[in-house]
Each structure stands twice: as structure tokens, then as C-alpha cells.
Amino acid sequence: MVEEFEPRHIVGWVEADDAEFPVRVSLWINDLEVAATWADEPCQHNSTRTVRGFRIFLKDIWQFCKRSDLVTVRIAGRPIPIAKKGTYKRPGRGGGQRTLEELRSLLEGGHVFSQMGRLQLSKKLDKEWQESVLGLYRKVSLIVLDKHGYEPFVVYGTLLGLVREGTFIGHDIDFDAAYVSRHRDGPSAAAELRDIAFTLIDAGFDVECRRTALHVHDPEDSSVRIDLFDIYFNDQGELSFPFGIAGTTVITRDEWRGLTSANLAGRQVRVPVDAERLAEHIYGGAWRTPIAGSNWDRARTRRAREGWTPLAYSEEVYWANFYARNELGTGSTFFELVSGRDDLPRTVIDVGCGDGRDTFAFARRGFRVIGIDRSHVGIRQAGEKARTSGLTSSLTFHEMDVADVTALGSAISEARRIANDGPLLYYLAPGAGVG
CATH class of the missing domain: 3.40.50.150 (Vaccinia Virus protein VP39)
Known part of the structure; x- marks a missing residue:
């Protein structure tokens, strides 16, 4: 069933036997499949069978819909119920400025809806973006290595695309990198992340400090960014992620084998030696199944909250970034x-x-x-x-x-x-x- 069908997203769940998961869920406008995901998120529903949730972001879809179009959510080609609507939903008043045939042509040409529901050229095909973001990654990596002694490596969605598909994930929106801090406690690692933000601002980058990562933008093109996460081995020697993981495994300091190089879209990037193991650690046992729009708030199994950057740090970085870019x-x-x-x-x-x-x-x-x-x-x-x-x-x-x-x-x-x-x-x- 689809429980929420809002202009922003749809959210629902699937009940089935364990062996049937993950279940593919697709979104259709009339006879055109426009987006799909997999129902495989932990979900709390009373049932004798297994229940898994799904979510699909919509946003840009509505600009291609008319009032007369029928929007359905399907499993194996069959529409599933939409709460309080039946088996289909019509767009709101009026209609979009673009046509369904235009959307069909864009999808056939390699466009996809991003994990946030924005229509974009697949990151697998967007060579201009690949060149820009990999260049930004290299510049940031050289500075972090020179000034702080860390080698940023690919992590989260960028790591997942590399080990699962050999390239970027088509519906991704940014580039994820991380470094392993030498600190063994969250507050010290968070303070160091703030200091790295200052270093990057001094080097001319446009930087935001979020609770679990730095958003580093290309100063010449704000649409190109990398997210730089800090991770660390805690007092028990376990690899800790302030942003969190959706897996259930443990990686200890003794098991960490360091980094190696890999090719990503024609450029060399740094990756963990046990890249597939880290992917499973972050995403869980079903990491090989592509799930667009995965809900981290539901899927996350744990996070190192003690490593979150205080809001005061975010304010310090904000003002440093502001003064560096405005006079x-x-x-x-x-x-x-x-x-x-x-x-x-x-x-x-x-x-x-x-x-x-x-x-x-x-x-x-x-x-x-x-x-x-x-x-x-x-x-x-x-x-x-x-x-x-x-x-x-x-x-x-x-x-x-x-x-x-x-x-x-x-x-x-x-x-x-x-x-x-x-x-x-x-x-x-x-x-x-x-x-």
C-alpha cells in the first residue's frame, strides 16, 4: 500500500515472504514508467509476514503531468492501493508546462530522477559533472593531505557506485569522501573537522559545516560539491560514523587494512582495501540491490552521535566562510x-x-x-x-x-x-x- 502520496514524495510498504524481498516498486504516468525503487527498508507493521518500506521522491515529475493523466504505483505491472485514493491519483489543478512525450524522450536519452526527485542526466553519463567533481575531489584531497595528513577516500554513495557498478550511481547528487581521524573520541574528531573546514576556506573553497560532514563547493561552480565526512576508531577500537550506517557488522582497528587506488570515470581515487566489506558495513547485507530514495532515517542502525559537530562550530565556519567570500x-x-x-x-x-x-x-x-x-x-x-x-x-x-x-x-x-x-x-x- 501507498500510505503517503504527496507532491514531494510517495511512501508505502510491501508485505511478503522473506524470500521475495527486495520487491521492485515502480511509478507510472499512464503507460510510461518514470521511476522505480526497491521495498527493502525496515518497517514496523503488525503482520505474520515480513513488511518492508519504500519511498520515491517526485518533485520534477509534476511538470510533465496533465490533469487527465493517471499516476499509479505498481508491483510486477499491477497497481497497488493508494490510501484514500484507490489505485491511481490524478495530478493537481492545471498541469505542467512540459509534455509526457518530452519526458519519455529525456528518459530514453539517459535522464533519471535523482534520489531527491529532480530530473537530471544520469551521473553515469554526465561527463562534464564527472570531470568537475573529480577535479574538486583531487584539489581538496591534496590540501587535506598536506595540511592535516589525511587521505580522503570515497565513501557512502560514491563508494557504493564504484564497487557495485564500477562508476557513479545514476541518480546520485554529489560526491562522498571521508578520512579516518587519528582521534579516538567524537568531540576531538568533530573539532578537527571544524579545523579542516577553516583550512579549506583559507584555500579558497566555499564550505558549509553540517552536523556530520563538510559540504565543500567549487568556488567557480556552486552546483559541484563533495561531502567530506570524518570517521574514527572509538575507545573500543570500532570504526565509528557520525552520519551513521545501515549495516550490522563491526570493523575494528586491527581489521582496517588501509587504502588503495581505483579508477573512477577515468580518474584515480582512493578506496579502502576491503571496499566491498565497507560497503556492506555501511549499507547492510542488501547493498548490491540499487534502492533509489532509500530513507536513511529508517534504514540507519546506528550512528556515533558523540562525533556530531556542535552548532557553535557550524556558526564559526559559516562566518569564516562569509568573511572570506564577502567584503x-x-x-x-x-x-x-x-x-x-x-x-x-x-x-x-x-x-x-x-x-x-x-x-x-x-x-x-x-x-x-x-x-x-x-x-x-x-x-x-x-x-x-x-x-x-x-x-x-x-x-x-x-x-x-x-x-x-x-x-x-x-x-x-x-x-x-x-x-x-x-x-x-x-x-x-x-x-x-x-x-
């Missing part, structure tokens, strides 16, 4: 509001100054300013700009976290000396990234 030459509207007063102290502590946008604006108006921020990128850029602007006598910058009472006390003492123990203006602009 604002004028003061903020809040600065204009505050600086227009005629009763302001002439010595300012700019808390959360970032790259010094308002700090410089104060200095240009004759104030003596101390800027503090925890972003090393923002402070570095502010310092470089101060040296070239001729305002060094009016500006001082310090990298610090305001939670560091000792460092903050030193900055305040410095400001008091500058002000000859006169009044100080503590300035904190709305949106300042001080944590």
Missing part, C-alpha cells in the same frame, strides 16, 4: 543610526566585528576602535585591510571568543588605557557572529 565597503545601517548621536564616547570596542565593516566606519569618523571576533578569517582580513588603508593608528583587532573572560578583560583594559579611563562605547551590531 562590504560601507558601514551598516545600524552604524549609521548609532554614529549619528553627538554624545558617543570616542573609544569603541566593536564586539563581533567580523571583517571590520563597522570598525573601519568608526575609524574613518575619527573614533579609536578595538575590534574583537572569534573568526580568524574575519580578523585576518580586517588586519590586512587596516595595513593598506592608513588607519592602523586608529584600529586594533583581536581574535578571541567573548566567553574567554581573561582575553576579553585584556581587551577592555587596553581600551581603558586608550581612553585615559574615560567612557567606552561597547558596540554590538545586530547579527554579529559572536556566539
Whole structure:
């Protein structure tokens, strides 16, 4: 049965004997099969037989549907029930701007619906994307190896495609890489992932820090990205994945045999020596069966939550990335509001100054300013700009976290000396990234 049939996705389940799984489930518009997956996800339903779930993302499908079309979900060619609908569903009001014949032509030409339901040229055929993402992987790998001593290797969907199909998975959307941290506890590994993010930002990459991975974008093409995961051997010597796994096996430090090279779409990549074993460890015993739209929230058997990056780390990386990629030459509207007063102290502590946008604006108006921020990128850029602007006598910058009472006390003492123990203006602009 299909339990949910929403514009975003369909979700359902199949009841059968163990030997019949995985069961192929397909989505049809009239007589055209447009997408398929396999029912093989753990599913909680009361039954004397085995029940497995499935999910298919839709999104772009609706632009090819008219109000008169019939959308069905089928097993072995036969429609299955859709809750509260019967055996078919019609699209919503109106219709898409494209035709079903156009979709048929695109599918025959190698397009597929991605794991998120977006229509794309199969990653197996998209040579331009392959060249770009493999180039990005190589650049990132060289920097991580040089600065941190780690060799990123393919993991998750990229590893699965390589060992199962010898190439990329057609419906995949990105490139997955990982490194094995030298740390043995989650918090230390997470802090190291943040530091690697800073290294990549300093090297010119566009980086986001998520809870379990870095999203590293090509600065010239934001649509090309690799996800860099950290994994580590915990205190029990077991390989741990903050993002999680869907398997039930254990890989110990003594069993880890390191890395080797493999060919992926004409380029050399690093892979674990026991690549198939790692694929089974991550995806479970049915890893050889392609399952588009697999639901990790259902399939995941465990994850090393202690290795998740705190939200504070994500904020630090966000601001470092922002300051590295943006430069604002004028003061903020809040600065204009505050600086227009005629009763302001002439010595300012700019808390959360970032790259010094308002700090410089104060200095240009004759104030003596101390800027503090925890972003090393923002402070570095502010310092470089101060040296070239001729305002060094009016500006001082310090990298610090305001939670560091000792460092903050030193900055305040410095400001008091500058002000000859006169009044100080503590300035904190709305949106300042001080944590």
C-alpha cells in the first residue's frame, strides 16, 4: 500500500515472504514508467509476514503531468492501493508546462530522477559533472593531505557506485569522501573537522559545516560539491560514523587494512582495501540491490552521535566562510543610526566585528576602535585591510571568543588605557557572529 502520496514524495510498504524481498516498486504516468525503487527498508507493521518500506521522491515529475493523466504505483505491472485514493491519483489543478512525450524522450536519452526527485542526466553519463567533481575531489584531497595528513577516500554513495557498478550511481547528487581521524573520541574528531573546514576556506573553497560532514563547493561552480565526512576508531577500537550506517557488522582497528587506488570515470581515487566489506558495513547485507530514495532515517542502525559537530562550530565556519567570500565597503545601517548621536564616547570596542565593516566606519569618523571576533578569517582580513588603508593608528583587532573572560578583560583594559579611563562605547551590531 501507498500510505503517503504527496507532491514531494510517495511512501508505502510491501508485505511478503522473506524470500521475495527486495520487491521492485515502480511509478507510472499512464503507460510510461518514470521511476522505480526497491521495498527493502525496515518497517514496523503488525503482520505474520515480513513488511518492508519504500519511498520515491517526485518533485520534477509534476511538470510533465496533465490533469487527465493517471499516476499509479505498481508491483510486477499491477497497481497497488493508494490510501484514500484507490489505485491511481490524478495530478493537481492545471498541469505542467512540459509534455509526457518530452519526458519519455529525456528518459530514453539517459535522464533519471535523482534520489531527491529532480530530473537530471544520469551521473553515469554526465561527463562534464564527472570531470568537475573529480577535479574538486583531487584539489581538496591534496590540501587535506598536506595540511592535516589525511587521505580522503570515497565513501557512502560514491563508494557504493564504484564497487557495485564500477562508476557513479545514476541518480546520485554529489560526491562522498571521508578520512579516518587519528582521534579516538567524537568531540576531538568533530573539532578537527571544524579545523579542516577553516583550512579549506583559507584555500579558497566555499564550505558549509553540517552536523556530520563538510559540504565543500567549487568556488567557480556552486552546483559541484563533495561531502567530506570524518570517521574514527572509538575507545573500543570500532570504526565509528557520525552520519551513521545501515549495516550490522563491526570493523575494528586491527581489521582496517588501509587504502588503495581505483579508477573512477577515468580518474584515480582512493578506496579502502576491503571496499566491498565497507560497503556492506555501511549499507547492510542488501547493498548490491540499487534502492533509489532509500530513507536513511529508517534504514540507519546506528550512528556515533558523540562525533556530531556542535552548532557553535557550524556558526564559526559559516562566518569564516562569509568573511572570506564577502567584503562590504560601507558601514551598516545600524552604524549609521548609532554614529549619528553627538554624545558617543570616542573609544569603541566593536564586539563581533567580523571583517571590520563597522570598525573601519568608526575609524574613518575619527573614533579609536578595538575590534574583537572569534573568526580568524574575519580578523585576518580586517588586519590586512587596516595595513593598506592608513588607519592602523586608529584600529586594533583581536581574535578571541567573548566567553574567554581573561582575553576579553585584556581587551577592555587596553581600551581603558586608550581612553585615559574615560567612557567606552561597547558596540554590538545586530547579527554579529559572536556566539
